[in-house]
Amino acid sequence: TQLLEQSPQFLSIQEGENLTVYCNSSSVFSSLQWYRQEPGEGPVLLVTVVTGGEVKKLKRLTFQFGDARKDSSLHITAAQTGDTGLYLCAGATSGNTGKLIFGQGTTLQVKP
């Protein structure tokens, strides 16, 4: 069974601080995605990383895919209250028809 473990599970920080969320697995994934979910809504895709070692930036968010394509990280610089939410990583099992395996999620609270 392929599993994705996210850490930390909960994170409460002050506005302006930096943070990193980790997503780890013993399995290799063909691609990895990060989603953000707000209360009462479905997850929304933030980014997809495909190549080992790939780094993508989305404004203050930096996503990295591990060289071996088994792990990933999400770094947020100068967090804002609007970043509050549940962050989920998801690994694609195979090719372009593969299913996504989700991590348990990291709940982020950014306090003003």
Added chain:
Amino acid sequence: DAGVIQSPRHEVTEMGQEVTLRCKPISGHNSLFWYRQTMMRGLELLIYFNNNVPIDDSGMPEDRFSAKMPNASFSTLKIQPSEPRDSAVYFCASRRAGLFGNTIYFGEGSWLTVV
């Protein structure tokens, strides 16, 4: 453009009753997924379809759960009989398969409470 549409948004039912959740994927999408989300287990894939055909139903908990996709624009997830442990948010999602790493779009979810 309309996103993935799910109904009902909220349902409270008594144990033993049949529950039917409905999903309309985004037009043109040919893959459809049913997920269940709980605090304890996170987001779990129950079943997914490609071109209306079930590809992987290994996540379906037990025989009480069944899913159908009679055409490209409609899918149902049925629980019969329902049990309190089925209480969760059920998400339907769709995508246009064939593009590597392309986006899966989620509906807003159906919040099910079985009492």
